[in-house]
Amino acid sequence: MPDCIFCSIVSGDIPANIVLRTPEVVAFTDLNPQAPTHILVIPTEHHENAAALAQDNPAQAAAVLAATQKVAAEAGLTDYRTVFNTGPEAGQSVFHAHAHVIGGRNLGWPPG
Ligand code: 5GP
Ligand code: ZN
Numbered sequence: 001m002p003d004c005i006f007c008s009i010v011s012g013d014i015p016a017n018i019v020l021r022t023p024e025v026v027a028f029t030d031l032n033p034q035a036p037t038h039i040l041v042i043p044t045e046h047h048e049n050a051a052a053l054a055q056d057n058p059a060q061a062a063a064v065l066a067a068t069q070k071v072a073a074e075a076g077l078t079d080y081r082t083v084f085n086t087g088p089e090a091g092q093s094v095f096h097a098h099a100h101v102i103g104g105r106n107l108g109w110p111p112g
Contacts, residue, residue, distance in 0.1 A: 001046040006096035010044050020071055024063035027071045027101075036104030037075045041067045046096055050084035053097040061097075068101050077103040083111070 001007045008014040009028060016028035019039060030038040043060045047053035054061045065082075072080045080103030085092040 001096070004046055004096050005094055006040075006042050006098065007046050010042070019074065020067055022063070022067070024060050025067045027067055030100070034100075035102045035107070037072075037077060037080070037102065039071045039075065039101040041071060041099040041101060043097055048095050048097070049086045049092060050097045050099070051086050064097070064099055068099050072101050072103065075101075075103070077101075079103060081107050 005014060009016045009018075010026050016026075018026060018028045020027040020041075023044065025041055025043055027039050027041040030040050041064050043053055043057070043064055045053075045057060045060055047056055050061070053064070068082045080101055083100040083102065084097070085100075
């Protein structure tokens with residue numbers, strides 16, 4: 001998708017600190033981390049948000065979820081939060097589906 005930052009990270013046109021790459025997913029550290037560990041896991045296909053991804057490519061949605069566990073374990077986390085912001089009102093600012101994997105500090109609930 002032209003002009004999509006995360007598609008450009010998948011293609012390598014925009015650099016990122018990539019921690020996991022498979023044919024289905026790419027995971028990289030967030031540019032503006034909200035916790036000691038803050039990793040984004042994205043599908044290699046462009047889908048606007050997690051809802052569209054789950055509907056249009058459930059296998060790739062499952063791969064994203066499986067990758068969140070892998071990157072969390074590799075970061076040494078047993079307790080962490082996986083967040084999919086879906087829509088601007090929920091805080092989504094990049095419209096390529098992504099999971100946030102956040103941990104390494106006490107996380108409040110409910111989130112803001
Ligand atoms: P959202 O607000 O859509 O749920 O999350 C988007 C996330 O992408 C934000 O946490 C933001 O810091 C991160 N982000 C935006 N642009 C870039 C970028 O170019 N590189 C990286 N590594 N993270 C980005
Ligand atoms: Zn994209």
